[in-house]
Amino acid sequence: MTFSPELEARFADLLTHYPPGRQRGALIPMLMYAQDEVGAVTPDLMEELAKRLDISVLQVDEVVGYYSMLHKKPQGKYHIQICTNVACMLRGGAELYEHACKKLGVGHKQTQASGKFSLEEVECIGACSWAPAIQVNYDFHHEVTVSQLDQVLEGLQ
Amino acid sequence: MKLYNPPSPLETKVISKRFGVENSWRLDTYLATGGFESFKKVMEWTPDQIIDEVKASSLRGRGGAGFPTGLKWSFVPKNVEGPKYIVVNADESEPGTCKDRLLIEHDPYQMIEGILIAAKAVGATKGWVYIRGEYRYLIDHFDSVLKEAYQRGYLGKNIAGTGFDFDLYSQTGAGAYECGEESALLESLEGKRGVPRIRPPFPAVSGAFQAPTVLNNVETFSTVPEIIRGGGKWYADLGTPKNGGTRMVCLAGHVNKPGVYEVPLGMNMMYFINEIGGGMWKGKKMKATIPGGSSCPILRADECDIPMDYDSMAKAGTMLGSGGMMVMDEDTDMVKIALRIMRFYKHESCGWCIPCREGTTWLQKMLSRIVDGNGAMRDVDMVGELAKSMLGRTFCPLGDAAAMPTISIVEKFRPEFEAYVARNPFASSELVQVG
Ligand SMILES: Cc1cc2nc3c(=O)[nH]c(=O)nc-3n(C[C@H](O)[C@H](O)[C@H](O)COP(=O)(O)O)c2cc1C
Numbered sequence: 001m002t003f004s005p006e007l008e009a010r011f012a013d014l015l016t017h018y019p020p021g022r023q024r025g026a027l028i029p030m031l032m033y034a035q036d037e038v039g040a041v042t043p044d045l046m047e048e049l050a051k052r053l054d055i056s057v058l059q060v061d062e063v064v065g066y067y068s069m070l071h072k073k074p075q076g077k078y079h080i081q082i083c084t085n086v087a088c089m090l091r092g093g094a095e096l097y098e099h100a101c102k103k104l105g106v107g108h109k110q111t112q113a114s115g116k117f118s119l120e121e122v123e124c125i126g127a128c129s130w131a132p133a134i135q136v137n138y139d140f141h142h143e144v145t146v147s148q149l150d151q152v153l154e155g156l157q
Numbered sequence: 158m159k160l161y162n163p164p165s166p167l168e169t170k171v172i173s174k175r176f177g178v179e180n181s182w183r184l185d186t187y188l189a190t191g192g193f194e195s196f197k198k199v200m201e202w203t204p205d206q207i208i209d210e211v212k213a214s215s216l217r218g219r220g221g222a223g224f225p226t227g228l229k230w231s232f233v234p235k236n237v238e239g240p241k242y243i244v245v246n247a248d249e250s251e252p253g254t255c256k257d258r259l260l261i262e263h264d265p266y267q268m269i270e271g272i273l274i275a276a277k278a279v280g281a282t283k284g285w286v287y288i289r290g291e292y293r294y295l296i297d298h299f300d301s302v303l304k305e306a307y308q309r310g311y312l313g314k315n316i317a318g319t320g321f322d323f324d325l326y327s328q329t330g331a332g333a334y335e336c337g338e339e340s341a342l343l344e345s346l347e348g349k350r351g352v353p354r355i356r357p358p359f360p361a362v363s364g365a366f367q368a369p370t371v372l373n374n375v376e377t378f379s380t381v382p383e384i385i386r387g388g389g390k391w392y393a394d395l396g397t398p399k400n401g402g403t404r405m406v407c408l409a410g411h412v413n414k415p416g417v418y419e420v421p422l423g424m425n426m427m428y429f430i431n432e433i434g435g436g437m438w439k440g441k442k443m444k445a446t447i448p449g450g451s452s453c454p455i456l457r458a459d460e461c462d463i464p465m466d467y468d469s470m471a472k473a474g475t476m477l478g479s480g481g482m483m484v485m486d487e488d489t490d491m492v493k494i495a496l497r498i499m500r501f502y503k504h505e506s507c508g509w510c511i512p513c514r515e516g517t518t519w520l521q522k523m524l525s526r527i528v529d530g531n532g533a534m535r536d537v538d539m540v541g542e543l544a545k546s547m548l549g550r551t552f553c554p555l556g557d558a559a560a561m562p563t564i565s566i567v568e569k570f571r572p573e574f575e576a577y578v579a580r581n582p583f584a585s586s587e588l589v590q591v592g
């Protein structure tokens with residue numbers, strides 16, 4: 001499996017961060033950064049990282065299964081994450097989520113057939129004082145109203 | 158870097174004083190405002206002198222448990238072979254908490270200086286800042302800061318010409334609340350599932366990669382340069398006895414001016430909510446407040462007239478926790494709050510031990526049953542009893558974190574649960590009693 005030169009450079013740097021013989025420490029960062037490039041944690045990717053870190057594919061697989069941000073299936077081009085935990089719930093997070101379900105025609109962890117949008121109801125994303133908060137891919141939006149959500153979604157091509 | 162909420166003139170800005178200053182995250186800004194003076198000062202000190210100064214400050218960990226920081230550092234063994242490490246907990250996943258990201262965003266060098274001082278105190282040579290994966294923008298920002306720090310000689314070999322060496326890296330998480338728990342975080346750092354370790358040994362003796370490790374929260378490290386600058390006693394005197402200094406409080410919920418504010422420990426909670434937080438929104442009355450993140454027992458409005466410090470909170474039966482304060486108005490449905498909190502802990506339980514895995518699952522089911530209008534009176538009792546039976550019986554504190562708020566909400570707002578049950582026409586019939 002081949003990666004972009006930038007990602008290869010990042011991997012090479014990452015591997016210097018850990019004590020000798022403990023390069024497995026790089027597994028989760030490598031999975032996260034590779035997932036961004038590949039679009040999902042594919043079987044090929046797991047095999048490649050297992051080989052590079054000298055661990056079994058099963059050891060990679062059990063890690064992938066544990067962490068909620070690692071996913072084996074591709075998400076939409078825009079992954080819409082809406083927080084409904086307490087601070088957001090108190091200021092309309094659940095209404096935002098319901099609105100997004102209707103507007104996008106998909107539910108929790110589902111992707112539109114076109115592949116454009118996917119949706120996820122998420123736990124606290126660390127924006128509680130500026131609730132309700134959402135993330136589109138890695139971008140935060142704070143103090144979001146229903147009409148702002150519409151604007152955000154409509155602005156994405 | 159923009160501020161997400163305007164500051165309040167009533168804050169005491171010790172570690173947030175550079176927030177909002179132009180280019181506050183750049184090395185030159187930091188150096189021009191006293192940066193790295195504390196680090197240079199402690200280069201002349203013995204490790205014990207540093208630890209004693211931190212002990213004198215009565216600084217307690219800002220990550221949740223409130224353990225005295227100086228004492229924690231003193232547990233690192235002195236005369237052992239091999240490397241020692243520093244790990245910074247920037248997992249920031251306790252619902253209600255959003256302060257660590259600001260400290261790294263606006264003043265990353267302050268945290269780096271605190272890490273270097275801790276490294277000098279315990280003899281550490283390498284460290285990682287473990288940042289939750291959702292904060293990718295922050296990891297990218299911090300990586301650019303690290304690059305500048307290396308280029309300018311404030312990390313790596315012979316830091317600022319002092320002869321001291323230290324390497325620091327960022328490490329991304331991948332979405333798991335449990336990885337904020339210190340031993341689960343260390344497992345994650347080693348490339349494994351975030352399942353906690355048996356303790357003892359504690360991280361001070363066997364931490365990252367089985368080496369002695371100091372693990373503290375972002376805010377804890379960020380406070381250290383100011384303690385060295387002003388002296389432990391000066392810092393302690395900002396707060397109340399045994400509760401030194403200031404802390405970042407993340408105010409959220411039904412108030413007029415939610416935001417992250419720095420206030421001295423011991424400030425009255427109602428004063429904080431009313432004067433700094435602008436009081437309740439829409440002219441409503443307060444019903445309850447979760448004072449320090451969703452794992453803290455809830456306070457009724459009439460219990461909130463207390464000083465915000467670790468000891469006063471403990472006396473009131475709750476905790477200052479991670480500083481995530483969530484205020485609820487009179488219209489809030491406490492049963493739904495209890496259910497939402499439980500859904501979170503059920504989702505985040507790592508599944509390692511049965512009381513937590515099964516307890517959170519069944520509590521969520523019972524609370525859903527009540528909210529859906531299918532509950533019986535015995536469900537209300539059972540929720541309280543089951544939660545109590547989890548206390549102290551789990552492998553890590555997540556089990557307690559799920560149980561404590563639940564117990565307090567059922568006890569303090571029982572009539573609301575009963576009102577839900579009363580709406581169920583079958584609630585008192587034999588049918589429900591048998592199954
Ligand atoms: C389930 C769980 C989640 C936690 N999450 C965090 C967190 O996100 N950030 C944090 O600093 N501490 C968190 N803690 C507390 C850490 O285990 C640890 O006590 C703390 O990071 C130590 O730093 P301090 O002494 O500076 O507070 C968590 C604890 C538990 C049990």
Ligand code: SF4
Binds near residue numbers: 507508552554
């Ligand atoms: S208490 Fe919960 S999170 Fe902690 S080890 Fe047990 S199952 Fe895992």
Ligand code: FES
Binds near residue numbers: 123128132252254
């Ligand atoms: S509760 Fe939504 S960001 Fe914290």
